[in-house]
Amino acid sequence: MYLGLDLGTSGIRALLMDEDQRLIGSASAATPVSRPHPGWSEQDPALWNEACSSAVASLRAQLPREFAAVRAIGLSGHMHGATLFDAADQPLRPSILWNDSRAAAEASELDQDPRFRALTGNIVFPGFTAPKLLWLAHHEPELFARTAKVLLPKDALRLWLTGSHISDMSDASGTSWLNPAKRDWEDSLLQATGLTREHMPDLVEGSAPGGELRAELLAEWGLKGPVLVAGGAGDNAASAIGMGIAREGEAFVSLGTSGVIFAANDAFRPRPESAVHAFCHALPGRWHQMGVILSATDALNWYARITGSSAADLSRALGPDLQAPGEVTFLPYLSGERTPHNDTQIRGAFSGLSHSADRAALTRAVMEGVAFALADSLLALQAAGASLSRLVAVGGGSNSGYWLKVIATTLGIPVDLPVGGDFGAAFGAARLAMLAASGADPDAVCTPPAIASSFTPDRALAPAFAEAHERYRRLYPALAG
Incomplete structure (x- = not known):
């Protein structure tokens, strides 16, 4: 054991x-x-x-x-x-x-x-x-x-x-x-x-x-x-070991308190000016890059508290079908931002509010804002040499299929959801314990989980999401002051 x-x-x-x-x-x-x-x-x-x-x-x-x-x-x-x-x-x-x-x-x-x-x-x-x-x-x-x-x-x-x-x-x-x-x-x-x-x-x-x-x-x-x-x-890194993300080109997106796009590397590829993290992996001779945003599910949980609801209820109320972004834009900088802005002072904001903006519209805006922040991180990762063809989703926010559709369409990359199970940091830590005690081959131990479902980019809605992302990006300089 x-x-x-x-x-x-x-x-x-x-x-x-x-x-x-x-x-x-x-x-x-x-x-x-x-x-x-x-x-x-x-x-x-x-x-x-x-x-x-x-x-x-x-x-x-x-x-x-x-x-x-x-x-x-x-x-x-x-x-x-x-x-x-x-x-x-x-x-x-x-x-x-x-x-x-x-x-x-x-x-x-x-x-x-x-x-x-x-x-x-x-x-x-x-x-x-x-x-x-x-x-x-x-x-x-x-x-x-x-x-x-x-x-x-x-x-x-x-x-x-x-x-x-x-x-x-x-x-x-x-x-x-x-x-x-x-x-x-x-x-x-x-x-x-x-x-x-x-x-x-x-x-x-x-x-x-x-x-x-x-x-x-x-x-x-x-x-x-x-x-x-x-x-x-x-x-x-422990979560990556738990999900078998240990080889070049493998990556995950984490929707936890913070948001992370994690890419495994077979070489050290720093590019500090991008605000991408370039760290050692938990296995010898391997490294990883991370784009980190400071508020992911934290942003939706904040909005849920304001509305007297729960994040799960807000997500369920949107239904299964992805909708194009509306007029409301949300910037999720509730406690500053890391990748790519490295700005501790910036704070979040809603923009484009009108009488027609109901709770569902604001829920979608919060989810979209987090996805746009992740997209900015992905662009920084790609500029730093990461080449990602798909992502495995983890964290509490991955329970929302609607949110995963938003992320896949915004990032233009398929997002895979593992079968029910625990593939997080504690599981990765247990795998590292097994490796330390047994001396087994890491690639034989650190295998990926089976995939329950995959969310592919919605090509019909991709232009609308790209336009909304560009509107989102134009708001940052004004908030940064």
Whole structure:
């Protein structure tokens, strides 16, 4: 048996997978977010450990015999978080999360240093880890001086699980300190933020061993040791492993809180000026590119709350048949934007409202706006060398067939929906655990799921969507001010 642990922003998921890669069971526990000031987003690392214990206890209660057979554990987690530990491995403050925007000025400062883009292949985004450490050096210097280790969220959980300071290549790629081409830390970039290699965890590949479960947890969880903990992956790379997106040309579109187009690569292809993320994949000798928008289902959920409905009900009310865009345009920049704009200050907007704009018209506009933002990301990915012929859809928003039709028609690419099942980050983490324990061929393990249905571009409506997309794009400069 293999245990996949996915540390999400709002909760942790524990998934049990057998030797035949069948999902045996899963359990979850919540991890609340603290927002003490506007633009801040933090979590207490102790909550991650408590949530992990709770989820594991629930899974053990459901499946005691199966859980007792766990051989290895894989980890996935939300990226970019700055989690500081002192010399005694005690957290110094709450972790600063990926969606925290306080370090915008520090990110701009570091991005002006040409070494960062040249060596990491990426813009220094405000959500990345390095600018957060510079912010801490400026605003919390006493805590910064006491920092012995800087760990990403899933690796802070690993510290509790194993006592080891280890990270993997995919997660480390989002710090602005890793050179993805060399798959190693860059000393000059660490020094630019007042750190050294001693502050960093050791690096392993996602499919390699990354510690062993502590004796105390072996006893508490009723496991026979040793239980290996794999290197694991950042959440999007882990999701890709779960869906078998590991080879050149394979790609997925994720409709989660944020929106992602993820393309697997057999080479490192940076183009930082495009705001495309170019990172290591979770497997040796492989990389990936990502276009990231910050509000996908988050935008529809926001609108659902405003209307006193649910996202699912809003989608169902549209019916099965795709409609041409109307007069209303929605820009989904509720918390800024990454690809391709790299703009933390821009905010969302409705345009073209009139007396005829009813709830359905606004629902369609929100879905279309997210699709147009994804299309802008796709154009940036294509300019960065990605060649994509179709996409696999994942995330909560993929439950809406209407939305997938909008995305396929807007992007001009078929979108495939997998058969019912769990192919997300926790499943990918379990697959990495299997690879680390068995040494199996990654291509034999990381196979794609069967496809339940495919959504092809509606050629008759494609010109109307292209015209609406162009109208959408013209609105950005006015909002950017």
